Amino acid sequence: MLAAVFEGVGIISVHPVPRPPIGPDEVLVRVGAAAICGTDVRIYTGQKTRGVRTPSILGHEMAGEIVQAGPEVADWQIGDRIVIAPVIACGTCYCCQRGLSNLCINRVALGYEYDGGFAQYVRIPARAIAAGNLFRMPDHLSYAEASLAEPLSCCINGQENxxxxxxxxxxxxxxxxxxxxxxxxxxxxxxxxxxxxxxxxxxxxxxxxxxxxxxxxxxxxxxxxxxxxxxxxxxxxxxxxxxxxxxxxxxxxxxxxxxxxxxxxxxxxxxxxxxxxxxxxxxxxxxxxxASASTLRQFQMALSAIAEGDVGVETIITGTFPLIEFDKALERTMASTGLKTIIVPWGESTGGDG
Ligand SMILES: [Zn+2]
Ligand SMILES: [Zn+2]
Missing domain, CATH: 3.40.50.720 (NAD(P)-binding Rossmann-like Domain)
Structure with a gap:
């Protein structure tokens, strides 16, 4: 599969990598869209290092379709369109016990400790499935729209408190x-x-x-x-x-x-x-x-708000690029051109409109 691989500060290169194998209690997702976040830019420029590995695949705002499910996966099937809450909380630490799972001390996340969505496929680790981090997408939403559930959920967290x-x-x-x-x-x-x-x-x-x-x-x-x-x-x-x-x-x-x-x-x-x-x-x-990250409750609220048209995500998405044009998409984000730039690993470039 094709992936944008983060190889160190200032280096992301797009090249073929092996498609990740999945365990019996894991699923493989064909990435429909993965939005570029300011945090990805901070990782790329070396301003953020916690949980970041090299080489690794970044991208934590993503949606896609399940194309493979291990035999022990009960609730998810091939063909399910899903959006992924990237931060996996432990459920037992000091913060999790106090309802602050967004601040989980033992948190791990897709796009950091686990490979993320800037690739044609992403493996969803068993602990993410067990923790309830997968959400079914409403039928009428595009993957690009659904990928904005993650940043929106963080905004909901910020405004709630x-x-x-x-x-x-x-x-x-x-x-x-x-x-x-x-x-x-x-x-x-x-x-x-x-x-x-x-x-x-x-x-x-x-x-x-x-x-x-x-x-x-x-x-x-x-x-x-x-x-x-x-x-x-x-x-x-x-x-x-x-x-x-x-x-x-x-x-x-x-x-x-x-x-x-x-x-x-x-x-x-x-x-x-x-x-x-x-x-x-x-x-x-x-x-x-x-404010940092969001809880799964806030993630569900964000997905519902997008589905109901409350946030006008169509005005926020101002460019989509295939993986092969990752550098162009990253440049746009770094130059604050337009608003949200999205990687569509299997899709066509819109080139952006501003
Ligand atoms: Zn983000
Ligand atoms: Zn925790």
């Missing part, structure tokens, strides 16, 4: 694919006012078309002044930072009203530090939190 309420104003900083998903989710809560800070003009236009209430270029305004002007001098109740910019954090704290909250949603460069004024947090009783 940020606690956005109807009536809140929400500032989304950065509207790449993740920011766009946050925008749709925050609007779907109902009676929310969603503001978007985005330097790229094309992305600002898309955010506007997608229902943002106020879109602005952060380079053209004094952020705190601008936000106060547009919120009756109050500030925004909740902020979601989707860009890994450590220097942005303190300025954003100053945009929150008393009792406000900020979610640091993106990974930051290794060893980054942010200078923050702790009195802003103390006297204003601010809430600062992070």
């Amino acid at each position: 940020l606690g956005i309420c109807p009536g809140d104003s929400v500032l989304i900083v950065g509207t790449g694919p993740i920011g766009m998903m946050h925008l749709r989710l925050a609007k779907a809560i109902g009676d929310t006012r969603v503001l978007v800070s985005e330097p790229d003009r094309g992305r600002r236009q898309l955010a506007e078309e997608t229902g943002a209430d106020l879109v602005f270029d952060p380079g053209a305004v004094d952020l705190q002044e601008f936000l106060r002007e547009h919120t009756d001098n109050i500030g925004v109740d909740k902020i979601i930072l989707t860009a890994g910019s450590p220097t942005a954090v303190n300025g954003l704290l100053g945009c929150l009203p008393k009792g406000g909250g900020i979610k640091l949603f993106a990974g930051f460069p290794v060893c980054s530090q942010s200078l923050i004024d702790p009195n802003l947090i103390h006297y204003n009783q601010l809430h600062i939190s992070g």
